[in-house]
Amino acid sequence: MACPPVSQLSSFELLGLGECGWGDTLLLGLGNSILIALGAYALGFGIGVAGAFGKLYGGPVTKDLAAVYTTLVRAVPELVLILILYYAVPGLVNEVLVAMGRETIVLPQFLTGVVVLAFVQGAYQTEVLRGAILAVPHGQIEAARAMGMSPFLVARRIIFPLMTANAVPGLGNLWLNATKDTALLAVIGFAELTKATYQASATTKAFFTFYPAAMALYLVISLVSIYGFGRIEKWARRGQRDVRG
Amino acid sequence: MTSAISSQPDAIRVTGLHKSFGSHEVLKGVSLTAKVGDVVAIIGGSGSGKSTMLRCINFLETPSGGQIEVAGEQVKMKPDGSPADRKQLERIRQSLGMVFQNFNLWTHKTVLENLIEVPVHVLKVPKDEAVARARKLLDRVGLAAKEDAYPAFMSGGQQQRAAIARALAIDPKAMLFDEPTSALDPELVGEVLQVIKGLADEGRTMILVTHEMRFARDVASHVIYLHNGVIEEEGPPEMLFGAPKSERLKQFLKTVG
Numbered sequence: 001m002a003c004p005p006v007s008q009l010s011s012f013e014l015l016g017l018g019e020c021g022w023g024d025t026l027l028l029g030l031g032n033s034i035l036i037a038l039g040a041y042a043l044g045f046g047i048g049v050a051g052a053f054g055k056l057y058g059g060p061v062t063k064d065l066a067a068v069y070t071t072l073v074r075a076v077p078e079l080v081l082i083l084i085l086y087y088a089v090p091g092l093v094n095e096v097l098v099a100m101g102r103e104t105i106v107l108p109q110f111l112t113g114v115v116v117l118a119f120v121q122g123a124y125q126t127e128v129l130r131g132a133i134l135a136v137p138h139g140q141i142e143a144a145r146a147m148g149m150s151p152f153l154v155a156r157r158i159i160f161p162l163m164t165a166n167a168v169p170g171l172g173n174l175w176l177n178a179t180k181d182t183a184l185l186a187v188i189g190f191a192e193l194t195k196a197t198y199q200a201s202a203t204t205k206a207f208f209t210f211y212p213a214a215m216a217l218y219l220v221i222s223l224v225s226i227y228g229f230g231r232i233e234k235w236a237r238r239g240q241r242d243v244r245g
Numbered sequence: 246m247t248s249a250i251s252s253q254p255d256a257i258r259v260t261g262l263h264k265s266f267g268s269h270e271v272l273k274g275v276s277l278t279a280k281v282g283d284v285v286a287i288i289g290g291s292g293s294g295k296s297t298m299l300r301c302i303n304f305l306e307t308p309s310g311g312q313i314e315v316a317g318e319q320v321k322m323k324p325d326g327s328p329a330d331r332k333q334l335e336r337i338r339q340s341l342g343m344v345f346q347n348f349n350l351w352t353h354k355t356v357l358e359n360l361i362e363v364p365v366h367v368l369k370v371p372k373d374e375a376v377a378r379a380r381k382l383l384d385r386v387g388l389a390a391k392e393d394a395y396p397a398f399m400s401g402g403q404q405q406r407a408a409i410a411r412a413l414a415i416d417p418k419a420m421l422f423d424e425p426t427s428a429l430d431p432e433l434v435g436e437v438l439q440v441i442k443g444l445a446d447e448g449r450t451m452i453l454v455t456h457e458m459r460f461a462r463d464v465a466s467h468v469i470y471l472h473n474g475v476i477e478e479e480g481p482p483e484m485l486f487g488a489p490k491s492e493r494l495k496q497f498l499k500t501v502g
Contacts, residue, residue, distance in 0.1 A: 139349035143408075146303055147363045147415060148339035150331075157366060161353045239353050239395035 011209045014200075022200035022210065029196025030217050032110075033182040036192060039114035041178045044121025045171075051126030052133055053155070066126065073123035078116075079184050085116045086188045109190040117181050124174050132167035133159060165236040172229035179221050193217060254317025256281045256419045256450040257302060262311035263326075264297055264474075271297050273474040274311070279419065279467075282448045286461035286482070289471035290497060295454045296346075298471065299423050302452065303341050304328050315340060316418050339367060342412030346424040348404040350396040356383065356407045357392040360414045368415060375414070382410040386440050402433030406440055419450040427456055458501055462486045470494045 003009075003020035017023040051070065054062045073081070086107060094104040136159055144154045183194035191199075193214055201210040257279040264272040271294045279285045287295045300306040302313055308326040312319060315337045321329040328334040350359050360379035364370040370378075383389050386406040396404050405425060412420060425441065426434045438460050445451060445464040455461050461468060462482045469479040470491070478491040489495045 137349075137352075139345060139347050140351050142305055143343070143345065143349035143351070144363075146305055146338060146341070146343040147367065147412075148335040148337075149363065149367055150335060153366060157362065158351060162351075165353075236353075239355075239397060241397045 006204045006206070009204075011206070014204060014206050014209050015213055022196075022204070025191075025196045025200055026193065026210070026213060026217070029191055029193035030221075032190070033179065033192040033194075034221065036110065036113045036117065036182045036185065036190075037175075037179045040117030040121050040181075041175055043114065043118035044125050044174075044178070047118065047122025048125025048129045051122060052129035055126065055130050056133055057151075070123045070126050073120055074127075078120050078181055079187065081120060082113075082116050082184055082188060085119075086112050109185070109188060112188070113182070113185045113190055113192075117178060117185075120181065121174060121178055124177075125171065128170035128174060129163065129167055132163035132170070135166045136162040161236070165233065165240065168229060168233040168236055172225070172233075175225055175229070176222055179225070180218065253281050255279060255314065256283065256316060257452060258312075258314040259298070259302060260312040260314070262298065262301055262313070263309045264294070264301055264306060265309045271474050272301070272308075275471065275474070275476050276311075277452070277469060279450055279452055281450055283467060284445045284449075284451045284453065284465045286465035286468045287452065287454045287471060288456075288458065288461055288468060288497075289477075292473075293471040294474040295471045296423055299421055299452060299454045302421060303338050303343060304334055305343075339363070339415055340418040342415060342417030342420045344405070344409050344412050344420065344422045344425050346427050348396070348401070348408045348428070350404055350408055350411065352396055355393050355395055356388065356399075359396070359407065360411050363411075363415050379410070379414055382413050383407070385443075386410045387436070400433060401429045402436045405429065405433075405437045409437070409440055409444075413444075419452065420444065422451060422453040422455070424454050424456060456501065458486065458498065470497070472497075 006014075009020065014021055015023050015026070017027075051066050055066045055070075058066065086109075090105060090107050097104055140158060140162060141154060144158045149157070182192045185192050186195035186198065189195065197210045197214040201207045204210075255278050257277070259275065259277040261274045261276060262272050263270070263274055275294070275298055277285060277287075277298070287298060289295045297306055301308045301311075302315075304313075304320065307328070308322070310326055312322075314320070318333075318337065320337060321333055323329045350356075351362065354362065357376065357379055360382060361370075361372065361375040364375040364378070365372050380389065380392065383392055386409060388403060388407055388410065391399060391403060391407070396407065399407070409425075422441065426437050429437060434457070438457065441451075441453070442460075442464055453461070453465065465482045467479065468482045468485045470477050470485060470489075470493075472493050478485060478489065478494050485494070486498065489498060
């Protein structure tokens with residue numbers, strides 16, 4: 001079936017699924033955005049936990065490394081980091097490979113996206129988690145140590161649950177950042193939501209149809225996320241008095 | 246009877262303990278011996294080093310020098326005083342029940358969860374056994390009805406009694422009390438002291454840092470008066486409180502009434 005010319009399609013038809021609409025392109029982009037954000041956030045959380053504990057309890061070398069990491073990453077625009085990792089690093093690697101007579105490589109976009117954004121997330125999460133750990137009442141940590149808990153057990157059973165309540169607001173912010181930072185990956189041509197929106201609107205010239213649709217999708221992600229983090233915070237604050245009284 | 250007791254190692258023995266914070270020397274070589282069943286009270290003005298001394302026993306503060314022995318086992322220390330064998334220190338800590346001035350109950354856990362945390366996750370006691378034991382202890386400190394309460398919703402006196410029960414839950418060889426009633430409203434002090442007195446009466450070994458002079462006189466078998474990091478005077482309570490020799494101690498007892 002041939003599609004009618006774009007100018008004869010309504011907004012609903014443009015956003016529809018199937019051959020003539022761009023709905024599936026957008027939804028695919030949305031799916032990619034969410035997957036990248038989830039991957040980057042989870043990996044970033046791992047980096048953040050390691051970074052926070054390293055900064056607080058690590059030796060001098062660990063502390064310095066963590067400080068260099070968080071300072072540099074937070075100083076450089078994410079867009080620049082993405083470009084460096086996607087173009088500059090493989091370029092360098094490929095020059096070496098060619099010199100060695102090997103074949104050149106192309107970085108998979110999805111993986112690159114996850115790694116770069118996780119690298120950025122990790123730096124910010126390090127600071128959020130460090131603050132959250134510092135806000136854990138020291139006496140409760142002492143009580144655990146005094147009863148012979150190992151440092152690992154103290155971290156897992158006492159510090160971790162107590163810091164969660166302090167960390168959730170900051171981590172919620174970072175998650176929302178992560179979902180929107182995925183848009184930066186459009187510059188390397190990755191088909192996330194922003195890139196998909198651009199494609200759809202550039203082809204059809206229906207900018208006022210596709211960009212509001214993309215905004216609505218980003219808004220839905222945010223609303224669901226805010227609700228989810230609210231639930232997590234409520235759970236994490238069990239046992240605490242309501243400060244509003 | 247006497248020989249049976251004397252063949253047992255001392256519950257806690259502190260020898261020549263030094264502690265400095267930077268250039269400030271807080272403890273200048275203090276010693277203490279608690280035999281099994283002893284109740285040693287440490288008294289002194291603020292800044293005398295009494296809490297630091299207690300906290301050095303389980304290495305919440307790292308001593309700068311000296312020796313700590315618990316049940317005949319010496320805590321291995323590096324030359325700088327820090328613990329040399331983490332596993333050994335953890336094992337020794339598991340035999341010392343500590344009660345803090347600010348209770349330090351874990352706020353994300355209910356009272357019952359506080360009590361079974363270390364037994365289940367550190368001492369590997371089966372959970373139902375730990376729960377049964379915890380309930381008995383809560384009953385003993387008068388908190389049977391509070392097992393599902395979170396600490397933030399209890400009075401200071403209730404929290405401290407729960408904290409004492411938590412310390413008892415690991416079945417400690419000795420108890421360390423760090424000013425257990427100092428953070429309490431006056432009307433709540435009595436209920437906590439009563440619980441501690443009960444423990445003393447059943448022959449528990451305890452070291453008690455306190456401001457409650459009448460209580461120290463009542464429960465202690467030995468009293469240490471600390472001043473500026475040295476033991477100014479020590480002896481049985483009736484001596485220290487009844488006929489103090491040191492001018493400073495006389496002055497101190499006068500001011501704290």
